[in-house]
Amino acid sequence: MAPQMKLIAGCYEQIVFGYRVQTGEEKWTSEADFTHHAHTASLSAVAVNDRYIATGSKDETIQLYDIKKRVEHGSLLHHDGTISCLEFYGRTHLLSGGEDGLICVWNTKKWECLKSIRAHKGHVTSLSVHPSGKIVLSVGTDKTLRTWNLIDGRSAFIKNIKQNAHIVMWSPTGERYVVVVNEKMDIYNLETASVTGTITNKKRISSIRFITNTIVVVAGDEETVRLYDTDSLKCLCEFKAHENRVKAIYSITVGETLVLVTASSDGYIKMWKLDLEKIQDTPALLGEVNTSARLTCLGVWQASPVESSQQVEAEAACSQAQPSREETQQERKDHTTEEDSIKLVRTKKVEFAEGKFATKKRKAEETKKKKKLKSE
Numbered sequence: 432m433a434p435q436m437k438l439i440a441g442c443y444e445q446i447v448f449g450y451r452v453q454t455g456e457e458k459w460t461s462e463a464d465f466t467h468h469a470h471t472a473s474l475s476a477v478a479v480n481d482r483y484i485a486t487g488s489k490d491e492t493i494q495l496y497d498i499k500k501r502v503e504h505g506s507l508l509h510h511d512g513t514i515s516c517l518e519f520y521g522r523t524h525l526l527s528g529g530e531d532g533l534i535c536v537w538n539t540k541k542w543e544c545l546k547s548i549r550a551h552k553g554h555v556t557s558l559s560v561h562p563s564g565k566i567v568l569s570v571g572t573d574k575t576l577r578t579w580n581l582i583d584g585r586s587a588f589i590k591n592i593k594q595n596a597h598i599v600m601w602s603p604t605g606e607r608y609v610v611v612v613n614e615k616m617d618i619y620n621l622e623t624a625s626v627t628g629t630i631t632n633k634k635r636i637s638s639i640r641f642i643t644n645t646i647v648v649v650a651g652d653e654e655t656v657r658l659y660d661t662d663s664l665k666c667l668c669e670f671k672a673h674e675n676r677v678k679a680i681y682s683i684t685v686g687e688t689l690v691l692v693t694a695s696s697d698g699y700i701k702m703w704k705l706d707l708e709k710i711q712d713t714p715a716l717l718g719e720v721n722t723s724a725r726l727t728c729l730g731v732w733q734a735s736p737v738e739s740s741q742q743v744e745a746e747a748a749c750s751q752a753q754p755s756r757e758e759t760q761q762e763r764k765d766h767t768t769e770e771d772s773i774k775l776v777r778t779k780k781v782e783f784a785e786g787k788f789a790t791k792k793r794k795a796e797e798t799k800k801k802k803k804l805k806s807e
Contacts, residue, residue, distance in 0.1 A: 435733065436452040436732065436733050437449050437450060437451055437452065438452060439477055439729070439732055440728065441726070441728040441729075442473070442722065442726050442727055443473040443724070443725040444724050445468055445470045445474065446468055446474075447469040447474060447486050447496075449464040449484075449498075450463060450700070454685060459702055465501070470489075470490045473489055473727060474487070474728055475488055475489055475514055477728040478519050478730060479498075479732045481734065482499060482522060483497060483498065483539065484496040484730070485525055485527075487513075487515070487529075491508075491511060491514070491529075492508055492510075493508075493514055507527070507544075510527065510531050511529070511531045512529045513530045514527060514529050515528050515529055515554060515555055515556055515557070516558050518560055520564050521564070522539060524536055525537040528556075530554040532551045532552060532553060533547055533548065533549060533550060534546075534550040535547050548579060550571065550579065551569065552571070553572030555569055557596070557599045558570075560601070563605060565582060566578055566580055566581060568599045570595075570596035574591060574593055574596075575591055575592065576590040576599065599611070600639055600640075602641050605621065607644075609661070611636045611639065614631055616629065616632065616639070616659075618664075628661065630661070630664050633651070634651035634653040635651055635652045636649055637651055637676065637678055639680070642705060645660055646659070646667065647659050650678075650679070650680045653676055653677070654673050654674060655669055656672045656691075657669040668713065668714075672703070673701070675695050675696040676695065678694055678695060679727070680694070681730060683733060689706075690702055690704060690705070691703040691705050693729075696725055698721055698723050698726060700720050700722065700726070701716060702716070702717040702718050703716055703717060704717050
């Protein structure tokens, strides 16, 4: 049985798209799975794990969706400003960064805000969790690179980088990390915390993705995508991916196939097959889909390779409280069938404010307060 896979994309038009991917030997096809008017402003970030989709927006909210039950799960309202970055750490935590300078750590079982870190004096522009889950890197408009200890929520290291970086990312093994400032990408060694090399792209870099511990894919404000070796600092391959600038990239492994997914302002999402043994060859186009929207962010959902009993046991172990009989019955009601509408089912709207349940009335009051403060 082919693994389940869905393309998730956000756009300026306030909509989140979901496309179900059908894999084949040579060509892959995509069909609409859901569309949802997620926010009241353009989407700025999306993060996906094997259970949830989280989307961030300029409307200052994070919207949650249970992709397995196909229901809207609620909203997180802790930030005051645009949500600039989102990242899941496995099944247990979601990290968010915003223009308010905060990094929030959320528990994905009860969706409580476990930590709210005053990370930067300016905006938080990007964050990246170490593979160990113990530390997180962040960059912001205060021209600093900061390392945070997630166990106690304290700053472990601060480096002045003299410019406003907009991307930071760990390598898959966590032995190195990269910091992007405009078209330049500095490679850092974890042990020395020093720059080992710099790669300069032809245009401002918009998105990066490690496909191995040393090879990174770079997309910028142009149609071309490039693959760089962070050891030799050389460009291994470049190819024209779209007719307009590439806004976001993502990489996944499906079976034995390494797949690069690209999203562009031209509205297309494309899937490319990468061959690491022939890395200098132009990747083969597996499939594409036209969203007819101005895309801003991208994620890819994959069904967990081990569902069944092991997943149930793992999720039960993480739970601190067993659901009541009434909750179990409600969960059964929330399930949908394949014959249901391709749009996400809207359940009773539940808001999460600062880790606590909030009613619509409370949300309205908070929105009113924010508008009053801004007007003053």
